[in-house]
Structures are given as structure tokens and as C-alpha cells.
Amino acid sequence: MGKNKKLDRVLTFNIPMLLMLLWSVFPIYWTLNTALKPESDIIGSSVVEYLPSNVTIDNFITAWTNVGFDTFFGNSLIVGISTVLLTVLLSILAGYALGRYDFAGKRFLMLVLLATQFIPKSMLIIPLFIIFSNLGLTSNLFGLVLIYTTVQVPFNSILMSGFIASIPAELEEAASIDGATKLQSLTKVLLPLLGPGIVATSVNIFVYAWNEFILALMLTSNHAKFTLPVGLSFMMGEYNIHYGALAAGSIIALIPSVILFLIAQKHLVNGMGGAVKG
Numbered sequence: 448m449g450k451n452k453k454l455d456r457v458l459t460f461n462i463p464m465l466l467m468l469l470w471s472v473f474p475i476y477w478t479l480n481t482a483l484k485p486e487s488d489i490i491g492s493s494v495v496e497y498l499p500s501n502v503t504i505d506n507f508i509t510a511w512t513n514v515g516f517d518t519f520f521g522n523s524l525i526v527g528i529s530t531v532l533l534t535v536l537l538s539i540l541a542g543y544a545l546g547r548y549d550f551a552g553k554r555f556l557m558l559v560l561l562a563t564q565f566i567p568k569s570m571l572i573i574p575l576f577i578i579f580s581n582l583g584l585t586s587n588l589f590g591l592v593l594i595y596t597t598v599q600v601p602f603n604s605i606l607m608s609g610f611i612a613s614i615p616a617e618l619e620e621a622a623s624i625d626g627a628t629k630l631q632s633l634t635k636v637l638l639p640l641l642g643p644g645i646v647a648t649s650v651n652i653f654v655y656a657w658n659e660f661i662l663a664l665m666l667t668s669n670h671a672k673f674t675l676p677v678g679l680s681f682m683m684g685e686y687n688i689h690y691g692a693l694a695a696g697s698i699i700a701l702i703p704s705v706i707l708f709l710i711a712q713k714h715l716v717n718g719m720g721g722a723v724k725g
Contacts, residue, residue: 475701482506482694489690506691507699510682516696518671519678523657524703526588526674530595530656531649537600538648539641542607543633547616557608560601568661576665586669594666595656603648610644611637646711654704675700 481489483499483506510516545557575594576585584590618640619632627635638645660676667673673681679700682693 478694478697482691482698484691486689486691506689506695509689510692510696510699514678514682514692514696515670515673516675516678516699519673519675520699522588522672523674523700526591526595527653527656529588529592530599531652533592533596534599534603534652535645535649537596538603538607539611539633539638539645541600541604542609542611543637545604545608546611547619557605560605563601572661572665575662579666584666586667586672588672590666591656591663591674594662595652595659598662599652599655603652606648606651607641607644610641610647614640650707650711653707657700657704 480497480499483502483504484496485501485503485505488496488499488501545553579585579590579594582590584593614637618636622632622636623629658676659674660680663674663677664680667677670681675696679693679696682689682696
């Protein structure tokens with residue numbers, strides 16, 4: 448009976464998870480494999496090499512120095528970190544109102560906030576471009592931060608309200624008895640307990656801002672203001688594509704998100720659990 452259970456687990460869990468892992472990891476592996484090959488081995492060879500025979504880092508050097516990935520990387524970091532800070536601040540304040548107070552139209556408001564996530568970006572491109580052009584915010588990193596924050600605040604406010612609702616309100620009541628104001632209760636009582644929730648929302652926001660392409664392409668025409676996704680797209684010319692440098696750039700763009708998830712994975716699990724309970 449024990450052997451049957453072990454076999455069932457292998458067939459229903461281990462093998463499907465292994466196949467899912469291979470399906471997810473293989474494109475990343477193939478991109479890295481391409482990035483480590485000379486351009487002649489990528490295009491000129493008719494033999495499929497699952498391991499590069501002539502390992503080189505020239506593609507990474509080309510992507511970083513010649514193509515301008517150092518500038519794109521810095522722009523993406525500025526936009527990502529700024530978006531995280533501004534969105535988390537606004538989401539905590541809005542989430543506190545949603546998680547701690549009952550008011551008329553609260554459910555409808557939350558429904559409207561969720562509904563904003565279903566609006567296709569393609570519908571917003573023309574009106575947003577006109578608005579930001581009139582404001583002088585095209586080819587401006589602050590413009591990207593502003594629009595990314597606007598997109599991310601509704602969903603993350605609801606997410607943060609779940610984290611806040613999972614924390615007993617009695618803790619704030621005890622602080623108010625000791626003379627603390629609402630703002631002091633929020634900063635000194637709630638914020639330390641919101642750590643996992645803040646990490647979870649921050650990772651979600653950063654990954655969105657780091658990977659977003661359509662809005663960044665629409666709002667930036669200056670090469671010096673490109674983010675990584677836009678910079679990658681401009682590496683594909685009309686008549687020529689440097690596949691090695693393109694693959695190397697893709698790996699460079701992937702590294703911060705991987706490091707972020709590795710550092711924050713424990714907090715992500717705890718944070719998402721708090722949101723579901725809330």
C-alpha cells in the first residue's frame with residue numbers, strides 16, 4: 448500500500464512538477480546558451496549545440512557598452528525603485544482606509560478599483576500620449592513613474608487592505624489609549640507588522656515597472672531615456688539582428704528580478720498568506 452502511494456505521488460506530483468519546471472526554465476537556459484556563443488556559432492552553424500563549444504562573454508560586453516545597456520539599466524532602476532516607493536506609500540494609506548473603515552459605497556469602490564485592471568492598455572495609448580505630451584512628460588522618467596504608479600495603486604491598495612485587516616485593530620486601540628494619534632498608530636504599530644505585506648507588494652510593483660514595455664515605448668522617444676524592455680526592442684534592426692547581444696541583454700534584464708525573488712521569497716509566502724486571510 449505504501450509503494451502504491453509513493454508511485455501515485457511520483458505520477459501525480461513529481462513528474463508534472465518536473466515537466467513544468469523544464470517548460471519554464473528551458474527558454475532561460477537557451478537564452479543563456481545563445482548569449483555565451485560567438486555570433487558565428489549562432490548563425491553560421493547548422494548543428495544544434497545544447498552546450499556552447501566556444502564560450503565567450505563578448506556578447507555581454509557588447510550589450511553593456513556598445514548598445515547602451517548601462518544607461519537602460521540605470522533608467523529601469525530609477526523608474527522601478529521610484530514607482531515602488533510612491534505606490535507603496537499611496538497603497539498603505541488607501542489600504543488603511545479600506546481595511547479599517549466601513550463607509551457607504553465601499554464595496555462598489557473596491558469593485559471599481561479591481562475593474563481598472565481589466566482595461567486594455569491599447570485603449571489608453573492615444574489619450575495618455577496626448578495628455579503627457581501637453582504636460583511635457585514624454586521622454587521623462589518621472590512621467591513613467593507617474594503612469595506606473597497610477598496603474599498599480601488600485602490593485603495594491605486592495606492587496607494592502609487585506610494585510611491591514613489581518614492585523615488586530617485592538618493594537619491600534621491600545622496605542623490610542625496611550626495617546627497615539629492615527630498617524631502614529633499607523634507608522635509605529637502597523638508598519639512594523641506590515642513587513643511581509645510591504646515586501647510582497649513591492650516585489651509585485653517592481654517587476655511590473657521593470658518589465659513593462661508598451662507604455663514605456665509610447666512615452667519615450669529619447670534613446671537616453673529608454674528602459675531595458677524598450678532598449679531590447681531597438682536591438683532588433685530592420686535588416687540585422689545581433690542575436691548574441693540580444694540574448695545577453697535579456698539575461699542582464701532578468702538578473703535583478705531573480706535576485707529580488709531569491710531574497711524576498713520567504714516574505715512573499717507570508718505576505719500573500721496575510722492578504723488571503725485579510
